[in-house]
Amino acid sequence: MAAEIHSRPQSSRPILLNKIEGHQDTVNAAVIILREDGVVTISEDRTIRVWLKRDSGQYWPSIFHTVSAPCSAISYNSDSKRIFIGQDNGAIVEFLVAEDFNKMTYVKTYPAHQNRVSAIVFSPETEWIISTGHDKYLSWICTRSGCLQGRHCFSAWASCLQYDVETQHAFVGDYSGQITLLKLEQNTCSIISTLKGHEGSIGALWWDPIHRLLFSGASDHSVIMWDIGGRKGRTLLLQGHHDKVQALYYVQLTRQLISCAADGGIVVWNMDVQREEAPQWQESDSCQNCNQPFFWNLKQMWDTKSLGLRQHHCRKCGKAICGKCSCKRSTYPIMGFEFQVRVCDDCFTTIKDEDRTSLATFHEGKHSIAHMHLDITRGLMVTCGSDRIVKIWDMTPVIGCSLATGFSSH
Numbered sequence: 001m002a003a004e005i006h007s008r009p010q011s012s013r014p015i016l017l018n019k020i021e022g023h024q025d026t027v028n029a030a031v032i033i034l035r036e037d038g039v040v041t042i043s044e045d046r047t048i049r050v051w052l053k054r055d056s057g058q059y060w061p062s063i064f065h066t067v068s069a070p071c072s073a074i075s076y077n078s079d080s081k082r083i084f085i086g087q088d089n090g091a092i093v094e095f096l097v098a099e100d101f102n103k104m105t106y107v108k109t110y111p112a113h114q115n116r117v118s119a120i121v122f123s124p125e126t127e128w129i130i131s132t133g134h135d136k137y138l139s140w141i142c143t144r145s146g147c148l149q150g151r152h153c154f155s156a157w158a159s160c161l162q163y164d165v166e167t168q169h170a171f172v173g174d175y176s177g178q179i180t181l182l183k184l185e186q187n188t189c190s191i192i193s194t195l196k197g198h199e200g201s202i203g204a205l206w207w208d209p210i211h212r213l214l215f216s217g218a219s220d221h222s223v224i225m226w227d228i229g230g231r232k233g234r235t236l237l238l239q240g241h242h243d244k245v246q247a248l249y250y251v252q253l254t255r256q257l258i259s260c261a262a263d264g265g266i267v268v269w270n271m272d273v274q275r276e277e278a279p280q281w282q283e284s285d286s287c288q289n290c291n292q293p294f295f296w297n298l299k300q301m302w303d304t305k306s307l308g309l310r311q312h313h314c315r316k317c318g319k320a321i322c323g324k325c326s327c328k329r330s331t332y333p334i335m336g337f338e339f340q341v342r343v344c345d346d347c348f349t350t351i352k353d354e355d356r357t358s359l360a361t362f363h364e365g366k367h368s369i370a371h372m373h374l375d376i377t378r379g380l381m382v383t384c385g386s387d388r389i390v391k392i393w394d395m396t397p398v399i400g401c402s403l404a405t406g407f408s409s410h
């Protein structure tokens with residue numbers, strides 16, 4: 001019998017290539033400069049730095065620029081070398097980086113928000129900078145006029161943002177755990193839908209415009225894949241982190257999702273398999289297996305003279321079940337449960353050994369990850385966070401060797 005190999009061997013790990021040190025405070029974002037051995041970093045210490053790899057193999061700053069407030073978000077456009085920095089005071093500042101990366105020139109300040117800027121997307125097609133902030137607003141500003149085009153207020157801090165250039169749709173994640181899909185017009189916007197599934201603030205969003213998939217990561221440690229293109233409300237839950245999920249990247253070619261968490265956990269999910277949706281949890285006044293009443297079901301407790309039990313749910317079938325009928329635990333990767341979860345006795349017997357094969361690989365970044373960026377053409381990943389360190393990784397052992405051929409034209 002030929003064994004089916006779902007996951008890549010665990011020996012294939014990200015290789016740490018470089019460490020950049022020297023920041024005085026949390027590094028809120030780091031971006032790889034395409035076609036260049038360089039990285040742009042922004043920090044709570046109010047600096048914007050451009051680091052270039054020298055002959056020694058080490059990264060040294062070629063630009064070191066201090067601004068008036070902590071830098072909280074960045075959008076860097078490699079083609080035009082325009083850089084947009086969001087600040088803790090709500091302003092977005094634009095700079096133009098010189099061809100040789102040795103200096104950058106101030107261009108303009110955009111009064112985008114009243115409070116900390118959490119995410120920025122620059123859309124060269126419309127000349128818009130779209131941003132979210134802790135003033136609860138999504139705003140979009142025309143870079144030519146410097147004028148605010150439109151904005152939308154949410155009920156909670158807006159924490160992250162993705163934008164579909166072609167259709168002008170924005171996905172905004174917020175601190176209540178909700179994701180809102182909006183269609184942006186010249187001066188107005190309309191809410192298309194809200195996506196509810198997380199039980200904590202949204203820490204990261206990733207939109208894949210080709211497969212029309214949205215991925216979200218949250219402080220509830222989970223990742224959800226929303227099949228927007230499928231239009232059937234299909235969602236896949238991915239549970240494999242032990243901490244807040246703060247960064248996501250979907251590799252289109254290999255259909256792998258990379259997620260990073262605050263504890264440094266890096267998980268690479270194989271999305272090229274038939275996964276199943278986790279069931280909705282059912283409501284019942286008594287255990288759907290042994291029929292014993294739950295503790296709020298006073299009538300049945302009285303009638304049967306039995307003590308009420310705590311309600312639990314089987315993760316595989318969603319049935320409301322008592323503790324005694326669900327004492328077994330199992331992983332069930334096909335539904336995204338990479339850790340052992342509660343399953344009812346019936347379901348436990350149906351789970352075969354091969355069903356427990358992991359559909360993800362787990363790696364240690366060994367530092368707190370607040371932000372991650374991947375240059376898919378070279379398989380380079382950069383991570384940064386509250387330990388003030390920036391790490392550059394070779395991800396090719398993990399995300400497949402087809403990259404070089406698949407993306408050589410970009």
Ligand SMILES: [Zn+2]
Nearest residue numbers: 287290322325
């Ligand atoms: Zn029971």
Ligand SMILES: [Zn+2]
Nearest residue numbers: 314317344347
């Ligand atoms: Zn079950």
